[in-house]
Structures are given as structure tokens and as C-alpha cells.
Amino acid sequence: MTDTATRTAYDAVATLYADMFRDVLDGLPLDRGMITGFAELVPPGPVADLGCGPGHLTAVLHSLGLDASGLDLSPAMIARARADHPHLRFDEGTMTALDVPDGGLAGILAWYSFIHMEPADLPAVLAEFHRVLAPGGHLLLAFQSTDGTETEAFDHKVALAYRWPIDALADLTRRAGLTEVARFLRRPTEIERFPAGNLLVRKP
Template sequence: MTGRPSHLTATATAYDAVAALYAELSQNALDDQPLDRAALEVFAEVVRTTGGGPVAELGCGPGYVTAYLRKLGLDASGLDLSPAMIEIARATYPELRFEVGSMDALDLADGGLRGIVSWYSVIHVPPGELPAYLEEFGRVLAPGGHLLLGFFESEGGPVTPFDHKVTTAYRWPIDELATLTRAAGFAEVGRVLREPHEGERFRQGRLLMRRQ
């Protein structure tokens, strides 16, 4: 696409190249992660108890989190930069809706969603560009809608780039990420930090935010 920022092209190309392997390795990623499932379950509950409505997983990859959200009773769809990932998601979960697209320019009406999950997708956004992504999330969320961010936490340090297995990613201090999200018009509902499990390198963070 003409004019697409270089980091978007690099991210899409990198995930296309590993899509099949990534899907295979991640298909049971939630099975032994009770805190991760709990964060998604809380998100689902607050969406349902505030009136329900459509939710989107932005940066859905092969779709396993989108499928889990549907299992929790939500009207969930997925979006991803990588056409190869979307092809796998559609084949694996044909009953769900998946589209190719970018989180920074959503083809959605203002206030059209009741919830957004960004599960390790904003990690690839250059830090200086993240406020614009959060503004776009706020645009498509209805007032009172909820946003759940999953990310690698910087464990007391600054925003830190690291050698993610697919493409460059960033670890965020949870307080700084919460501050940026509040500046985009959100209020914090809650947060979770968990220590890395076997095979993981970094502490994991979750922020649940509500659109004001």
C-alpha cells in the first residue's frame, strides 16, 4: 500500500513469513495461563454487564483469543495486518469474522464497538506513534466501552525495544502505558502483572480501561 509506514509493512511481512508456525505454537497458549484467561473473562463480563455489543480483537493473529472471546459469549471479530494470519484464522474458525487491516486506521464507525482487545499487538508500535493508535481505539469505542491491553512490562525500566522472535517489539512500564491511555480519554479499571512462566523472558502486563 502506497504511503504505508515502514514499520507496518515490516510487521505484516514478518508475521506472514511465520504464520503457520506461529499458529501451531500458539493454539493452546491460554490453556496453562489462568491469569490470562481471567483477564479476558473480566473483560467479557464488563462488556456484557454494560449492555453488550460488538467487540474486536485488534492484531488477532491466528484468532485464538477472538475465539475465546466468542466462547465467553461476546460478539467478537478479529483484525490483523498479516493476510497469512487472517487466512489461517478464517480456516480455523470459519464461524467468526476476520479482516485484514491496520489498528491505526480502522474501517469502523465512531463509537461502533463496545470493547477492544489488543493482546500483544501494540507491542510492535513505535512508542512515539502509540498515542495515535490509542486515539483511534477511543474513536471506535462507544462511551463506556472497554479496552484490554496485553503487553510485555519493562519491570521498572523505561520503554525498551527487544528482539521479539518475529519483529522488533517494545516493553512498556505499566504506569507509563496507563498514563498514555488515560490521555486518550480512558479511565483505568484495573491492572494485572504476572511474572514470566517457564519459557517466557519478561513480566507480563494487562490494563483494563474504560472509554470516558
């Protein structure tokens, strides 16, 4: 899916999305644990929440002691994030071309934010993540997963998205020069349709 289509789709639901997902981690202790572990492993330095939406997880990262900022395609999402979290920095932009110097980030959180990309475009995005991560920097990915071996498109409520087999995604991160630290796969909750996957990798 193109950046323009994704931006338009999320602009249209920014207020509803922000209200629905404000406390999303409250009922997901295992997901919360992955984010906490990521925060403890990240070395000192800036951390970017890419595809931050209304900034709720950027604020969580900040509360865990990280120098966190957010980036999102959607101007409406960024406006909401700035209104809800005025003490944090939020910028409009795309993760495909980050305005960050080489090695400028200690960590990246991409929490269900790359799922709308065409699978063929993800290797270039992971290469960009590798570029901006400092040696020892960590990347935490969250995504809808599948029990199969192939990437599958699905009817996400906002825009077309893709489910990833965790092995396939891990292989792409390895090809991008990143080293796997941990993986996590849980069954869907009663309000989810698909398994939830997390993949934590680091730049050597």
C-alpha cells in the same frame, strides 16, 4: 516498526505461530481470568480482537458470549484464522486506521498486538481506540512489561518489539481519555523472558 515490516514478518511464520499458540491460555489461568473479566464487563455490542493473528483469542471471546471479530495486518494470519474459525469474521487491516464508525465498538482486545509499534506512534493508536469505543466500552491491553521506568526495545522472535512500564502505558491511556479499571502484572513463566502486563480501561 512499520506496518509493512510487521506484516511481512508475521506472514512468514503464520503457520508455525498458529500451531504454537493455539492453546496459549491453557497454562495461564491469570491471563485467562483477565480476558474472562473483560468479557463480563463489556456492554452489549461488537467486540474487536485487534492484531488477532490466527484468531485463537477471537474464538475465546466468542465462546464467552461476545459478538467478536478479528483484524490483523497479515494476510497469511487472516487466512489461517478464517480456515480455523469459519464461523467468525476476520478482516485484514491496521489498528492505526480502523474502518469502524465513531462509537461503533463495545470492546477492544489488543493482546500483545501493539508491541511492535514505535512508542511515539502509540498515542495516535490509543486515540483511534477512543474514537471507535462506545461510551462504557472497554479496552484490554496485554504487553511485555519492564520493572524500569522507560520503554525498552527487545529482540522479539518475529519482529522488533517494545516492553512497556505499566505506569507509562496507563498514563498514555489516561491522556487518550480512557479511565483505568484494573491493572495486572505477573512474573514471567519458565518459558517467558519478561513480566506480563495487562491494563483494562474504559471510555467514560
